[in-house]
Amino acid sequence: MIVVLYKGPTILSITTEKDWIDGGLLLTVGYLLFSAWCILQTHIMKIYPVELVLAFLYNLCGTIILAPVCFLAERNLSAWRPRPVIPLLAIIYSGVFGSSVSILVHIWGLHLKDPVYILSFKPLSIAIAAAFGVIFLGDVLLELQRYQ
Template sequence: MARRNEFKELVLPSTAMVAVQCSTVVGNILVKAASSKGMNYFVFTAYCYVLGSLVFLLLASFFKRKTTLPPSKFPLFIRIFIFELLGFSGQLCFYKGLQLGSPTLASANANLIPAFTFILAVFFRMEKVAFRSSSTQAKIIGTIASIFGAFVIILYKGPKVISTLTWTSSSSSSSSPLVFMSSESNWIIGGLLLVVTFLLISFGFIIQSQIMKIYPEEITVTFFGKLLGTMISLPVCLLVEPNLSSWRLTSSLAVVAVLYMGLFGISFSSLMYMWAIHLKGPVFVASFQPTSIVIAVVMSAIFLGEAIFLGRY
């Protein structure tokens, strides 16, 4: 019984969070590659929300979950709306930052999420701070290191650590890997946009924790979240991109990116985050973000031909 409880309380959530990081990195690489082929990230964001809503409508029907919120839980609706508004704003900042930077930069700066989440959890009294505790000291040191490391990779121009992979260079023209690289100014702007993104995500984790305390129904809450996100994103994205020809996905890579993120990437990660926050809290979920940097470095080098630098290139 003890082993079964340990598996449910620690092993299963930990495995799920690592799987989320893997799926997120794969999605980031697809989005980066598709945006280099001209995919509009406003269009991409709107499509992902629509597909996410359909996925969770099907899940709610399959698992026979209620598709109405309790009438007496008006603060719940407000929190879900704020959460999705932050999520939509964060996605726009993220995709623009990814377009100007790289998947590796995005994953490296994701180390800010545990730092921001810990600070916000302390501020909202969701995390106790005992300065004599080794656990608290480790969290404080980790927070400082995460913030310092993020700005190093944005601002410090360091030496090349890993060159572009030989097979990647030989399989295409000598300049092809560089289509995924950005100018120095774009790299810094992209990095700062990613910092804003991860601050918004950290706020989102705190709000998710409050939502789960009010109404612990992950599928139902996520369905309404995606539905509200669709209602927010479609008018805004149509206003920013009124040219309907831009809404046609002209490349197969763009179609794959939208389908992957809408049907699997965003939907899977949203549900797993909601479930893990309900089970273990926001700081636990945020602590797994650093694993994405290792995954991103390897995948970006293999699939994008991206050279790896200490700091920015």
């Protein structure tokens, strides 16, 4: 919510005020749903404590639910054709490490601790991703504009 309420210099000049509000609301809903999922997952782990199977089922259900939505959002079938080697590797890498491993780590953490412990570190993922982008990719966080 800090990003939505931030009143400093423009970070990205191509977005509108409505985009920031919509993004902030969607981010809030996402965190609330993730919190509910962690609490539910903790109760499921007490009955069925096999983390790998739960991570697989979570990703499978997400794929089944989101595949039709993705095909409805992008009706151009040529957009779904895999591109040259590097972009294809990036897609596979983000699927394996960006989703599967992170879900497995969250489920493993839920098995060891309670949901409050896991949820307290979730918002830090944005800051960690931004810091890694600056350190390893040379990203610029703020584009300060001179006022004349």
